[in-house]
Amino acid sequence: MSERIGGVEAGRLRAFRSAEEQRYAAARPRSAELAREAAETLVGGVPMQWMTDWPLPFPMFIDHAEGASLTDVDGHAYADFCLGDTGAMFGHAAPAVVRAVQGQATRGFTHMLPTVDAPVVGRLLREVFGLHAWQIALTATDANRFALRVARAITCRPRILVFNGCYHGTVEEAFVQLADGQQRTRSGMLGQFRDITQDASVVEFNDLDALERELARGDIACVITEPVLTNSAMVLPEPGFHDGLRRLTREAGTLLLIDETHTLSSGYGGYTRVHGLEPDIWVCGKAIAGGVPTAVWGMTRLVAERFAEALARKGPGHSGMGTTLAGNALSLAALRANLEEVLTPANYAHMGGLAERLAGGLSGILEQAGLPWHIARVGARIEFVLAQRPLRNGTEAAAAHLTEVEQALHIGLLNRGVLIAPFHNMMLVSPATSERDCDAMVAATAEVVRELAH
Known part of the structure; x- marks a missing residue:
């Protein structure tokens, strides 16, 4: 029986990750150039060493961000659900x-x-x-x-x-x-x-x-x-x-x-x-x-x-x-x-309603694919949890932290125009997030899951 990681066949998972890395690198020559230049003077080529923890062949350099969108120096635009790992929870440049x-x-x-x-x-x-x-x-x-x-x-x-x-x-x-x-x-x-x-x-x-x-x-x-x-x-x-x-x-x-x-x-x-x-x-x-x-x-x-x-x-x-x-x-x-x-009640109502819509769409994809994952949510914050049932404590959470799956999921979504947090599959809905953004997230997830699960 072949090895499986988080319900995904290991060989398929690694082949997918390799293909996505090649796709990423080919599409971002300007980021690659800046990464080489920064490596001459910055530790790890980044302003803060943990920026190298993103599961990418080289860092993606950002040109600008506004609302719930982000654009890199190579001109690729993303529906941003990472939002600076919460720092921009209420949108970029409000x-x-x-x-x-x-x-x-x-x-x-x-x-x-x-x-x-x-x-x-x-x-x-x-x-x-x-x-x-x-x-x-x-x-x-x-x-x-x-x-x-x-x-x-x-x-x-x-x-x-x-x-x-x-x-x-x-x-x-x-x-x-x-x-x-x-x-x-x-x-x-x-x-x-x-x-x-x-x-x-x-x-x-x-x-x-x-x-x-x-x-x-x-x-x-x-x-x-x-x-x-x-x-x-x-x-x-x-x-x-x-x-x-x-x-x-x-x-x-x-x-x-x-x-x-x-x-x-x-x-x-x-x-x-x-x-x-x-x-x-x-x-x-x-x-x-x-x-x-x-x-x-x-x-x-x-x-x-x-x-x-x-x-x-x-x-x-x-x-x-x-x-x-x-x-x-x-x-x-x-x-x-x-x-x-x-931070108004109206903005929170918008965030909560869209987050509920997004969580429902993602849960449906996982259920249809038969993957042993679930969606957890607190208000406008949503996570893919790589375990079948809700977690009870930190020990269970550590066991659900499957690096290879998370990294493949992250780069796969990024290459399809949506960005989530790199360390724990986290997504945030901001006041600037739209139904279109959420639909893009659901569509990208469906494509990635289809490639991983079948």
């Missing part, structure tokens, strides 16, 4: 954000002092997301890191708890995993020289019994979690999980941080507002200011009061928080415009 950026450009980008946008941004954040007090950072990694430092300061506890398979940027405490039931530092960590499990615990998502056992130690300052695991293969919370998570953390005197950087797609106010969650701290980055590097973190009134007390007693010296460009004038202008004019 007109309101463009106007705000252009207006601020003549008044200075950063001056380490607040602008007239600051109180408006604070009010809008409270109105949309519900938390009492706010701070602005550049990335969700920074916001999470600062918030965890605050959690330790106000609880006087040393440890953080995360869920296996989570993603919180490059926050060090998140780089722990369960391997054969044991807590370990994640493999592959570049330059890692100490055991992160000294500072962090990890349990499986949806496992309230394991969570309760860890919290019983009495040394967990904060549980940090996405409301839905998103960055390998999507894992949805089981009924009662979030209620149990909130109850157990309160009983243990542990703070709860919800990171919605990827689940802002869930609806107006994020997953937290849509589903009535009650975090102590709430974080979001990437798309919150329309793609301008910005993140926000909010806190309840009680956490804000305890934060102020911790600042008052710490004395002079560095707090270990903040960066010079955090809360800069450009970020505030873009954030205000995005909150006022882009």
Whole structure:
């Protein structure tokens, strides 16, 4: 019997990938030229090394992006469902954000002092997301890191708890995993020289019994979690999980941080507002200011009061928080415009309706092909999950992460004019996405699946 990977015959899968790579390279001479030129001065030929993780023979260089479309330097246009891996979730160059950026450009980008946008941004954040007090950072990694430092300061506890398979940027405490039931530092960590499990615990998502056992130690300052695991293969919370998570953390005197950087797609106010969650701290980055590097973190009134007390007693010296460009004038202008004019209930209704249409079309293709995959969705965010049934935890998500299938799927779709995220088969529907874009995605998927499955 021939080898099969994710329900696809291995020989067919590899032949398809090889043919698609040749097709890609032949059609993009200008990108190939730029890749050779960039390799002379940039590590890996790219501005940031992870850009080489795209499953392509050489990087695709972009000329421009607008709305839900993207055009490369060779003139190929794409219906963009990757949207900067969430950074452009609300569309490229949203007109309101463009106007705000252009207006601020003549008044200075950063001056380490607040602008007239600051109180408006604070009010809008409270109105949309519900938390009492706010701070602005550049990335969700920074916001999470600062918030965890605050959690330790106000609880006087040393440890953080995360869920296996989570993603919180490059926050060090998140780089722990369960391997054969044991807590370990994640493999592959570049330059890692100490055991992160000294500072962090990890349990499986949806496992309230394991969570309760860890919290019983009495040394967990904060549980940090996405409301839905998103960055390998999507894992949805089981009924009662979030209620149990909130109850157990309160009983243990542990703070709860919800990171919605990827689940802002869930609806107006994020997953937290849509589903009535009650975090102590709430974080979001990437798309919150329309793609301008910005993140926000909010806190309840009680956490804000305890934060102020911790600042008052710490004395002079560095707090270990903040960066010079955090809360800069450009970020505030873009954030205000995005909150006022882009993150609207009407736009979310458009995104959700089209996402439902897209998910239905893709599910029908998989069902007809008989592949052991399924479509998972949270609001406007959709993923191909390379497993037959919905996943329960990070271990199951890791098992559903089939690199060869994902890479073939990605380049096959790209060559047919649609772009998805390269690492975890993710698609986003933006306010600028059209029915035509969704139909193109469904048609391209049908063609790729037909070649792989038959």
